[in-house]
């Protein structure tokens with residue numbers, strides 16, 4: 001299989017802060033499988049989420065474009081049939097499918113409730129999961145409209161069970177069914193855990209204390225990740241399969257930081273393994289944006305990036321291989337009343353588009369020393385650059401926010 005396009009598995013946790021895994025140095029939860037996965041490959045110290053919220057984060061890795069540029073910078077509204085990821089966007093699934101991949105999505109989609117936004121219309125061969133932003137893990141009902149948005153491909157279904165168990169089972173069935181199939185596959189397994197509601201998973205007693213259930217959910221998520229890795233090995237796929245683990249935002253129930261554009265909300269858990277290709281036990285500190293996975297997966301799959309639109313994603317494969325090459329590009333964030341812009345190591349934070357913090361992240365990663373007063377010209381320039389970027393995005397959004 002040497003030289004052929006690899007299989008790619010992207011597993012995603014929902015609202016899991018970095019404190020949940022001790023490979024970031026703060027052991028709070030019991031996650032032995034995620035820790036052993038991290039030790040088997042590379043841990044990214046500076047993987048930053050483009051917008052720290054479920055739907056925009058998903059828009060990012062699916063399209064390789066900034067969610068604000070696409071117009072998915074908030075959660076889709078189930079009452080609005082026009083709110084979802086435009087079919088004019090080109091997803092990584094569509095791109096890889098065009099390069100000969102089989103493509104599957106199991107778990108959370110969250111990029112539109114109307115049937116036209118079904119993942120099968122976005123390049124996936126198969127879908128087993130839900131469009132809901134969150135849902136009861138057992139009844140699968142979304143508490144905003146009390147409806148199930150659970151589908152197998154295009155058909156509504158009501159399979160019984162805890163959401164992430166069902167999705168993991170489906171992933172394992174998929175991996176076990178690859179025998180005799182020479183095509184590579186792209187599998188996106190998007191868990192709901194540990195997003196609320198905080199319900200104990202199978203095998204755990206439900207507690208009245210949501211913090212206890214939250215801990216159980218992370219431990220169970222760890223088991224699910226481990227089951228997938230075990231199956232990859234059992235099927236003899238490990239040597240030709242890249243496995244990436246990502247969380248969709250940095251803020252979590254236990255770190256208290258919420259959906260903010262400070263570093264603590266943007267830095268997410270991310271690690272990857274591929275025996276023989278990714279150095280064991282390595283760490284990468286170069287900052288990159290999570291949607292760079294789009295260009296990185298495209299490169300590995302031999303797919304050309306679309307040339308008719310702005311692609312924000314950069315190919316960061318060298319970082320996976322242990323080559324710490326800087327990624328040369330500005331970084332922009334915008335969410336609700338906050339904005340942030342980073343050029344090199346300097347980051348400007350704004351509230352209501354007014355600067356309120358300038359930080360040198362190389363020296364001050366926790367954003368404690370505000371340099372605004374000593375660099376007024378730089379602050380003004382950075383603000384102008386960022387607002388110009390926002391205006392440019394506003395003009396060309398394909399999925400308009402409401």
Ligand SMILES: [Ca+2]
Pocket residue numbers: 014015053054195248249
């Ligand atoms: Ca989330």
